């Protein structure tokens with residue numbers, strides 16, 4: 001990238017205008033979600049459906065998250081917290097009304113109870129509404145009403161009238177900034193779908209995001225942010241597997257080409273497994289031309305190369321080995337893979353615990369979970385600074401530092417600066 005691009009990128013950050021076109025340039029502003037009461041809704045009966053592998057200890061999860069946020073602040077990153085941002089958003093009466101609308105599902109509640117809930121939520125303050133939107137509401141918490149609703153009588157008091165959103169913690173997935181546009185994801189799992197309604201409200205009504213232009217839409221085919229890697233300015237990799245579908249990758253490509261945001265999209269098939277639900281569970285960038293990658297994926301990952309085509313809209317080439325296709329699209333000879341060189345059992349254990357899911361704060365500086373001792377040691381051997389954080393509780397939802405962060409402003413760096 002030319003110097004003028006990095007200069008214009010500093011201008012973006014001074015003006016606090018969202019802009020992200022790569023994975024590793026100095027991080028300026030990030031959206032996180034400090035886990036709240038929604039974690040207290042998890043039980044052994046619902047955790048699978050709510051996509052948690054165990055029942056986290058909420059207080060400790062908050063401590064871990066506070067430490068994560070503190071590391072970012074210490075390094076000069078501005079941290080926006082979703083709960084604060086949502087509360088401020090709901091001060092706008094239009095956002096408040098729209099928020100109520102997203103919470104009330106009359107197919108679940110029936111018309112009578114839906115009316116009761118709607119008029120109750122319409123009267124609560126922004127803080128209370130934001131808590132209900134995130135933590136949900138059980139039938140026993142619904143306000144009392146005249147008459148006997150069959151729905152109320154037949155539901156168990158602990159059933160959810162409004163579902164909780166424990167995966168809000170993983171802000172990576174529900175929205176993605178690509179240059180100066182935000183793509184609101186289309187989340188594949190029912191337990192997560194309502195998350196996008198909340199970020200949608202924030203980007204539509206929070207004063208900080210006035211004028212934010214959208215790329216892609218929440219109603220399109222599934223695309224999740226954990227699958228989207230901005231390999232370099234102009235180059236996007238999209239994992240296609242358990243979450244993002246082939247149609248999602250294709251329509252995202254169409255949309256970013258139409259908006260002239262990138263010149264190449266690599267569609268990367270990944271195993272449709274819980275362990276590899278997103279591309280960022282097997283590969284994240286640690287430098288402008290370097291990735292850390294699950295060793296078993298290193299030689300098997302492939303990519304289709306998509307480029308704009310005047311006639312057909314999108315031209316598809318390949319597939320070719322992922323590392324080759326990526327290097328070609330990035331205009332470099334080789335994408336360096338930090339060889340974690342692990343034996344297959346350790347590699348598998350640390351992949352499961354999000355060892356490959358690092359968040360870069362700057363080229364060669366990453367945040368990683370402390371528990372992945374082998375992967376972290378290899379990263380350090382390769383000259384990467386690893387800032388370790390605890391993740392025993394926050395990690396029980398199967399997400400690491402990258403999953404728990406949505407970059408909003410990052411400086412531009414190009415792969416040839418690596």
Ligand SMILES: NC(=[NH2+])NCCC[C@H](N)C(=O)O
Nearest residue numbers: 051170226278397398399403
């Ligand atoms: N970008 C990521 N890898 N996110 C992890 C999300 C984990 C979350 N429990 C889910 O299943 O959806």
